[in-house]
Amino acid sequence: MPHPTHMAADESAVLVVDVQEKLMAKIPGAAELVRNIAFVLDAAPLAGVQILATEQYPKGLGPTVPELAQRLPERPDKLTFSCCGVPGLTDRLRRDGRSRVLLVGIEAHVCVLNTALDLLAQDFWVYVAVDAVGSRYAVDRDTAVRRLEGAGAILTTVETAVFEWTGAATHPSFKKLSALVRDRAQTPSP
16 A cells, blocks of 8 residues: 555646746756756656646746746646636646646745645645755745645655656556656756
8 A cells, every 4th residue: 555645646747837937047056947847747748647837927927938838838827826826727636636736846935835835725735846946045945845844745856756656667658757767867967
């Protein structure tokens, strides 16, 4: 019997929070953050994990960065800091049986935090990929991660999530997923 915090692929979704051009330019380690998010977005469909995304006030913050936009055809815009303010988002998760949500994106202390708290309040299991969330200032990011963990979010990494969704080397997409892992390992960190 799996541990209660185990992320089964058929119960999981990735939610990409506001990875937009104007703000990403101010995020330390932005290139590595985008690389990690791209990795999880490439892996998720192979594992059968749903992908959702949002954009915060795109008129002011610009569109999603091109490297991710091509992987995210649907990116509803929002004015609320929580992605739960997007009409139908949580209803869609429930309808599709996605009770476990992996959060990636920016900013950790604003939109990621508010989304996580709202999802937790609605009885979703919330996972935060610590190598795929960022803020303009390290103190904000680090404090948000600690607060999220204290509130009940489960901290993880993108690679841990992918292997957790896969479960075993016998997974039908394991070879493709392994290739993504190898490619990511060979891509130099910025």
